[in-house]
Amino acid sequence: MAQWRNGNGTLTVTDAWERQGPRAPETPEAPAIPLRIAATYRTRSRGLLGQDGIDGALLITPCGSVHTFGMRFTIDVAYVDRKFNVIAVRTMKPGRLGLPRLRARHVIESEAGAMESWGLRPGTRVSIVQEETDRVR
Helix, strand or coil: CCCCCCEEEEEEEHHHHHCCCCCCCCCCCCCCEEEEEECCHHHHHHCCCCCCCCCCEEEECCCCCCECCCCCCCEEEEEECCCCEEEEEEEECCCCECCCCCCCCEEEEEECCHHHHHCCCCCCEEEEEECCCCCCC
């Protein structure tokens, strides 16, 4: 099991591109989506509150449900299990409370409509690579 830290990384929706069959030379690779990672209590609690938008996505880990009280914009929420399979994708307007997903271990949030354009839907698999940071003590 990965030890998650606050920071940045990349998100790739692998299944959406692999299902298209063998890649022709001119077929693009699966896009690498910029990702912020919230792994501590403080950053998970803050999430996207008080922001006007997000470039890319936010991974909240561990997390089984979210709310949009205090949010300024509509978001897409993907519930992801321990093996990074997408369980459910929902669009949530500000001021809503999402139902908890029992198998969810992580939640990915982005601006509304972004997940559809990435091909992220229930049953797809995602991969996440966390950027290495030099920690100064």
